[in-house]
Amino acid sequence: MRADGKPEGLRQSMAWLHTWSGLLLGWLLYAVFFTGTLSYFLDEITGWMKPELHASVPARLAPERAVERMAQLAPDAATWTLTLPGDRMTAIQASWRDKGAAQGRAGTKRAELDAATGEVIVPRETRGGSFLYRFHFELYAMPRVWGRWIVGIATMVMFVAIISGVITHKKIFTDFFTFRPRKGQRSWLDAHNATAVLALPFHVVITFSGLLLLMATLMPWGVDAVYKGDTQAYFAERRGAPAAPAPRAGGRDAVATAGTAVPLAPIAPMLAQARAQWPAHGVGSIVVQQPGTPRATVELREEGGRSLVNRGAGERMLFDGVSGERRDAPAPAAVSATSAVYNVLTAPHLGRFAGPALRWLLFLAGVVGTTMAATGMVLWVVKRLPERQKRGHTPRGHRLVEVLNVASIAGLSIATAAYFWSNRGLPVELAQRADWEIRCFFIAWALCGLHAVLRPHRSAWREQLGLAALMFALLPVLNPLTGGAGLARSIAQGQWSVAGFDLAMLVLAALHGCAAFRLRTPPRAQARPSPARPAPMGRSGSAALAAQPQAQEQSP
């Protein structure tokens, strides 16, 4: 807003909107971006946090053993589902539903099986990556609906910030590849612009699809009106109601086959057929319907998918469970135009279709988005340094933003590292163990907030980034010492989900370490407290200030 009361141009008012919408919800959006980006590796994080499962080696996969084991574990189940390990998991995940079990998750039992022997592995109690995943759209310690509303509003504001940011940015194409290091405010602006512009399609899709995914919470009225409040019916229809399951008549089967379990046909030939048909993807999961009965069927599902239109669902092959003969699989339900649009827009957000290459691309785009949020918040502080110098003191509002920046950016890294450390540090037999891990996350985060209040701005950044680097760097060392597969073993055995986690921790440690290292020297030309984070200001405060008139003309 202009102090002199003159009318304001579109670009100026958009700059104002961008600055303040970005700042007020920036801290929350940063946390959402950070935990959401990590969630692209949800399965890998959960797998690392269950080191008992590292004993299972996917390369020695023998699904026959797992099927034999299921006959002992769940002889009376209506369905067995075996999710096979591969790029993302080391062990087989088995789940089954007993006959007449409750609908949905409540009626499902789970176990984890060794890939080679089929033996049941009992991992430690942990929420694993699910905690970070849930946090990124439901937050924590509040009713889920509230969390979804808060994140939904923040997402809407993010959309506003993206659009106003594009309007504010004058020279998108001239500055496309421009980053001018060691120029103070200009460097921060360049970094903010580059991370925003170069991943703009990702930012727009991720934000818009985030709103779509929350639409049942944010705008429930349409569904309420058409489905008369039966939201389950709506969700079922939007997914494309599954092809009608084979007639089950559980009661009669149970009577007819009591005590006379019919052995399942050997599964190896079925797997061989499937692998021949899907050479690139392989078999992702095995679903056995009505095992132990004469009507048993075996369905093999392709790993990953080919298209976003059907949410990345793969192909299926159906076999007779007794004779082992191939049967015609029911044709997949046609995807309506409405569902197709919804699926194409939300699939990249969920990333379920993605193989390793695409998953890494989506993850990198998420890292770029996280950096965009962080640089934007730091830029707010850096931009106001001259004003502060003129006034001769730090206004309380500026100090508050500084503290929140340190705590929400560096503090969240420490909290995440503390979450991984507590996974290995807490005793396995501790009661409510999973809850304690989450408590460690929030205690560490709160301590970072306190530290940011007590220490000068620059020291707070340096110390917290340094600690985060140390904590991340030692995780790959801690892993083999506390029962997991260390890097040497996991790479040798081709357990890429475990090795990938350790390697990613080393990369995180290097990034945090670099930032902390560049903050090591105090700013030479400035006796005043606290410029912002890294070296640009550190190298020479006066050069940074000298660069300002140019930077000003270009930025809000």
Added chain:
Amino acid sequence: MIAAWMALAVAYAGFAALGLAMDRHQPQLIGRTLAPRANRLCQLAGGLLLATSLALCMATWSTSVAIVGWLGLLTVAALALGVLLAFAPRVAGLLALAVLPMAAVMAAVMGLGAMARAMA
């Protein structure tokens, strides 16, 4: 997988060509400025290379997945060029020259592989 790496390499070369068409980056890349006519040619080459990169993605993935993958590759390629131009401008240009023949070699390897499979 190889096609995805090729698509990345070609996208990088495409962005480098687009950068070469920009006054600001010409001194960084070749040590002098270009005539307007040459700028147009660089832009054209850059556009064609980016389109080739999309075509390579389409060859690997279904259309919908390919577009997502392509946009992701564009982000990585443009960021890489931006960072190199800031810290090692010479390397940025050399890398662009180096990746094109690499992409061509990879294409040849892939073609031979496909032929070998067809013969077997």
